[in-house]
Amino acid sequence: MAPIVLEGESLTQRFGGLVAMAEVDFHLKRGEILGIIGPNGAGKSTLLNIISGIYVPSSGEVRLEGRRINGVAPHQIVKRGIARTFQSSRLFGDLSVLDNVIIGRHIHTRSGVLDAIFRRRRAEAELAEAAAHAEGLLKAVSRGLYDQRHRAAAELPQADRRRLEIARALASDPKVLLLDEPSSGMDDADTDALMDDIRAVCAARPDLSLMIIEHDMRLVAALPHRVIVLDYGQKLADGPFEEVRLIPRVQEAYLGRRGASHAQG
Amino acid sequence: MAHASAPPPARPLGGLLIVALVEIVGAAALREFLLAEDWRWVLVLLAAFGAVLVALERRPALEARIAEAFARHRRAATLLGIAIALVFPFVLEKSSYALHLCVIAQLYAVLALALNFQLGSANIPNFATGASYGIGAYASALLALNFEVSFWLALPAAAVVATIFGFLLGLPSMRTKDSYLALVTIAFGVVIHQLLNNLEVTGGPNGLVGIPAPELFGHSFASPLAVLGYELPSQANFYYLSAVLVLIAIVFAGRLHDSRVGLAWNALRADELAARCQGINTTWYKVLAFAVDAFLAGFAGTVYAFYVGFISPDNFTFLVSVTIMTMVIAGGMDNILGVIVGAVLLTLLPEKLRAFSDYRILFFGVTVIAFLMIRPQGIFPQRLRRYGG
Numbered sequence: 001m002a003p004i005v006l007e008g009e010s011l012t013q014r015f016g017g018l019v020a021m022a023e024v025d026f027h028l029k030r031g032e033i034l035g036i037i038g039p040n041g042a043g044k045s046t047l048l049n050i051i052s053g054i055y056v057p058s059s060g061e062v063r064l065e066g067r068r069i070n071g072v073a074p075h076q077i078v079k080r081g082i083a084r085t086f087q088s089s090r091l092f093g094d095l096s097v098l099d100n101v102i103i104g105r106h107i108h109t110r111s112g113v114l115d116a117i118f119r120r121r122r123a124e125a126e127l128a129e130a131a132a133h134a135e136g137l138l139k140a141v142s143r144g145l146y147d148q149r150h151r152a153a154a155e156l157p158q159a160d161r162r163r164l165e166i167a168r169a170l171a172s173d174p175k176v177l178l179l180d181e182p183s184s185g186m187d188d189a190d191t192d193a194l195m196d197d198i199r200a201v202c203a204a205r206p207d208l209s210l211m212i213i214e215h216d217m218r219l220v221a222a223l224p225h226r227v228i229v230l231d232y233g234q235k236l237a238d239g240p241f242e243e244v245r246l247i248p249r250v251q252e253a254y255l256g257r258r259g260a261s262h263a264q265g
Numbered sequence: 266m267a268h269a270s271a272p273p274p275a276r277p278l279g280g281l282l283i284v285a286l287v288e289i290v291g292a293a294a295l296r297e298f299l300l301a302e303d304w305r306w307v308l309v310l311l312a313a314f315g316a317v318l319v320a321l322e323r324r325p326a327l328e329a330r331i332a333e334a335f336a337r338h339r340r341a342a343t344l345l346g347i348a349i350a351l352v353f354p355f356v357l358e359k360s361s362y363a364l365h366l367c368v369i370a371q372l373y374a375v376l377a378l379a380l381n382f383q384l385g386s387a388n389i390p391n392f393a394t395g396a397s398y399g400i401g402a403y404a405s406a407l408l409a410l411n412f413e414v415s416f417w418l419a420l421p422a423a424a425v426v427a428t429i430f431g432f433l434l435g436l437p438s439m440r441t442k443d444s445y446l447a448l449v450t451i452a453f454g455v456v457i458h459q460l461l462n463n464l465e466v467t468g469g470p471n472g473l474v475g476i477p478a479p480e481l482f483g484h485s486f487a488s489p490l491a492v493l494g495y496e497l498p499s500q501a502n503f504y505y506l507s508a509v510l511v512l513i514a515i516v517f518a519g520r521l522h523d524s525r526v527g528l529a530w531n532a533l534r535a536d537e538l539a540a541r542c543q544g545i546n547t548t549w550y551k552v553l554a555f556a557v558d559a560f561l562a563g564f565a566g567t568v569y570a571f572y573v574g575f576i577s578p579d580n581f582t583f584l585v586s587v588t589i590m591t592m593v594i595a596g597g598m599d600n601i602l603g604v605i606v607g608a609v610l611l612t613l614l615p616e617k618l619r620a621f622s623d624y625r626i627l628f629f630g631v632t633v634i635a636f637l638m639i640r641p642q643g644i645f646p647q648r649l650r651r652y653g654g
Contacts (some may be wrong), residue, residue, distance in 0.1 A: 052542060106545050112526065124523070
């Protein structure tokens with residue numbers, strides 16, 4: 001049984017009077033792929049934002065390998081080993097594909113202003129090493145992306161932008177990778193290719209744990225080992241997708257009460 | 266490191282020729298512009314420059330060819346550029362006015378490069394570069410007048426003082442963003458201006474008078490510069506001094522741009538939230554941009570104070586900051602060459618348009634807008650970094 005890497009305990013997030021998340025518990029084991037599903041506004045992105053430090057939960061606790069991380073700044077959380085992508089891809093559009101991944105190596109490089117000016121050789125060598133690492137990573141994630149490494153990121157087609165976001169997040173060598181709707185805006189063929197890429201990434205990193213927010217049920221059925229269902233900021237279910245999809249409350253959340261009774265026949 | 270497909274080995278001379286031609290024609294055009302007395306000749310030169318920009322915009326291949334030649338022959342281009350800068354005062358017909366314009370243009374180039382770290386690299390709208398310039402000028406002048414500190418010691422000291430103020434401005438600014446951040450920097454500029462105007466140590470509105478000219482190996486910068494029997498006006502001393510300063514600023518800017526710090530600033534500019542999620546401490550990098558900006562501006566301020574020998578608060582108003590900002594935007598954000606060209610052009614334009622007397626500023630604005638319509642991203646826009654290629 002793999003040890004737990006990341007866990008949340010009774011996480012609650014209030015925005016003024018609005019409760020975006022109420023008493024949610026979750027855990028993620030090493031090497032596991034966990035799917036987060038639920039209708040729009042269920043609190044999926046809120047959960048990701050709490051874990052990556054963008055939101056500080058109103059109460060509850062997030063622990064990475066037993067160490068509490070809520071209240072830690074986002075850039076420190078990356079250092080602790082959690083990387084993420086965004087639902088609306090947030091690439092550095094006016095920089096090259098390669099530069100995007102090099103920036104992902106930020107926490108593994110050291111040079112500051114004085115190094116850059118007065119110890120140029122060292123700073124350059126460090127950056128060259130980061131560039132070499134980034135190229136290897138791009139090659140591993142997608143050959144097509146590697147061939148476009150000198151293009152501006154904004155010029156990439158949608159599917160490649162998603163891949164680049166994943167490559168950039170992987171550049172920090174995370175223990176946990178959070179993917180926020182990686183397949184949004186993709187057709188079936190692109191989604192299939194994306195699933196293959198994610199499988200390849202996981203195969204190359206058996207210790208990497210993944211949390212994926214997803215709407216595409218094909219992906220949810222095929223990729224995650226386990227899923228969590230959220231609705232109105234609460235956890236409805238937790239388990240393998242084949243079991244979870246049969247639970248009436250889950251069907252209600254997705255299809256509405258009448259739809260669910262139809263589905264159950 | 267990536268080695269992009271090997272460039273065609275042919276035409277090495279062609280590349281050198283392009284580099285030499287561009288630099289010499291550029292310098293010759295600048296000389297003509299500096300010495301032009303007739304407003305019609307000024308307009309012809311401006312039109313020619315505009316035509317070159319139109320050609321570059323219409324034929325990207327032309328621009329790519331020139332950029333490639335410069336990239337391949339970097340060393341030759343640098344050496345020729347330095348040689349031209351060294352010889353330039355000798356072709357100005359001993360005009361002290363033209364040399365004076367060169368000194369001011371070079372100081373503005375340093376200031377624009379300083380602001381470029383913020384505005385160009387990190388997209389921080391800082392309207393306080395003029396204030397940092399003033400802090401540098403006053404700090405060095407006060408050191409010289411009260412403690413008889415020599416120029417060469419006052420120079421780094423003033424830069425350090427300006428940097429400390431840069432940090433002081435940077436820290437509270439971090440609580441704000443975008444337009445609000447701009448407001449904080451405007452307020453800082455106004456506060457500095459008011460302090461200089463009202464404090465007794467700074468001489469109030471009268472400013473500081475009698476700042477001694479620097480000396481180097483017994484040669485006073487106030488006396489004419491004689492080289493091999495050819496005598497240049499005293500402004501030439503400061504021409505060379507500010508040229509060295511521009512060189513330092515270019516080295517700083519280039520090294521920072523091609524470093525991890527430059528990348529982090531660019532990440533900040535593109536998407537701050539995404540930058541934080543790559544492990545970049547955005548607050549620290551913003552404060553750093555303020556400090557680097559203030560450091561270089563402090564340098565420029567010191568040279569200015571010792572050059573004119575008399576400074577008052579009105580030399581460092583809000584308008585100076587706006588002018589510097591225009592130089593960066595019109596020249597090309599995050600492009601070192603573009604920023605320098607912007608600074609030189611915008612320093613010389615109002616001087617050369619004096620024939621239009623009352624309509625001078627109007628014409629100045631029209632010219633800047635025209636250039637921006639031809640090249641919406643600035644005269645020389647930002648370029649993607651290349652590795653190995």
